[in-house]
Amino acid sequence: MSILKIVHRTTFEYDHEISSSYNEARLVPAWLPRQRVLESRVDISPVSWRTSYRDYWETDVIAFEITESHRALTVTSTSQVEVTPQPARDERKSWDELSGPKFQDLLAEYLLTSPATEPTAELADFAHEAAAKGSPDDAAREICDYLHRVINYVPGSTGVHTPARDAWEARSGVCQDFAHLAIGALRTIGIPARYVSGYLQPKADAEIGVAMHGESHAWLEWWSGDWFGFDPTNDKEAGEHHVIVARAREYSDVPPLSGVFGGKGSTLSVKVSVTQLA
Structure with missing residues (x-):
């Protein structure tokens, strides 16, 4: 805590x-x-x-x-x-359950891509390959790990209106781009995903009572039985150092x-x- x-x-x-x-x-x-x-x-x-x-x-x-x-x-x-911290996850859905009419209807808003989140063909192909190898959670984690490896975090390299595709082509971006790229890739393979904005305490062992330069931050949550937060910029679960302000389809909503x-x-x-x- x-x-x-x-x-x-x-x-x-x-x-x-x-x-x-x-x-x-x-x-x-x-x-x-x-x-x-x-x-x-x-x-x-x-x-x-x-x-x-x-x-x-x-x-x-x-x-x-x-x-x-x-x-x-x-x-x-x-x-x-x-x-x-995020609680342990008990119930997880299979690919067949995620693709069924119940969740396709209930979570439709988090399954459609947009100009902000539309992945390139290259990223979509990788997402489908990941989906073929494991569960929805395994695929989501593999996609986030991959983005962390191939995209460079470069402050100021993009703006709030930059489409995810542009960040992919440049292989650089900020936290918003990592989130939008992951969201678009997950939605492409049928995993509901949403954008999260908030704050990050950047240093896990920060000294108590000492103000530090912080970050207005973005990450994502995917749904596979419940919502699970993950920070692809830092390649880790969203935890007790992530403070949530808003959750929606993409940056422009919030x-x-x-x-x-x-x-x-x-x-x-x-x-x-x-x-x-x-």
């Missing part, structure tokens, strides 16, 4: 004074069976109006607007979260911060710190 304090600060500085801004923030960690939110707040400056709601994907969303002239916007999310403003030209800076409290 870990207790983590996460501070995520996003600042937009505009080239000129702007008159208005309308935004949504998905920054609050989720309440889950293995994840308890002990404290959470989101500070926004400036702000004229704000409200909260839960979206289709069961993500907590803060919608806010600024209707006064401003040159900068700062959104700071501060949370304390208790996270336990961006951390999105919106429009009345003007043009801005500079974005993001800083995440993670402190191990227990």
Whole structure:
């Protein structure tokens, strides 16, 4: 079990004074069976109006607007979260069960690829070869291991709108690309898979009480009887150092911060710190 304090600060500085801004923030960690939110707040400056709601994907969303002239916007999310490891998995489904009408219907949203997740023919061929050799869990793990081996993690090499195919061709990307590539490959062979966004405590033996440079992170979960989280960027199970904020089909369903403003030209800076409290 870990207790983590996460501070995520996003600042937009505009080239000129702007008159208005309308935004949504998905920054609050989720309440889950293995994840308890002990404290959470989101500070926004400036702000004229704000409200909260839960979206289709069961993500907590803060919608806010600024209707006064401003040159900068700062959104700071501060949370304390208790996270336990993933439980042992008991029930697992076979290929025949996954391909049956029951789960094809219930999990249809997590079986369709999109421009963001569509794999190349080369990656799809590898996925089918992996599926022919073992169980759905074995195939999913082999695909994730393979991506970790052949794709280089290069910060800044892609953007939030980069399709998975482009990252594959370049053999480089960021955590979002690893997640999208794995999701597309798994869906191609009939394994439901979904995108997870959140945070990662990057150092397993972090000193208690010392703030470290953290990461806004992405990984995936696949379904083979229950949902199982795996981090292909780091080639390991999602565990007590992974904090979940949102889960959906792909990044565009649950961006951390999105919106429009009345003007043009801005500079974005993001800083995440993670402190191990227990």
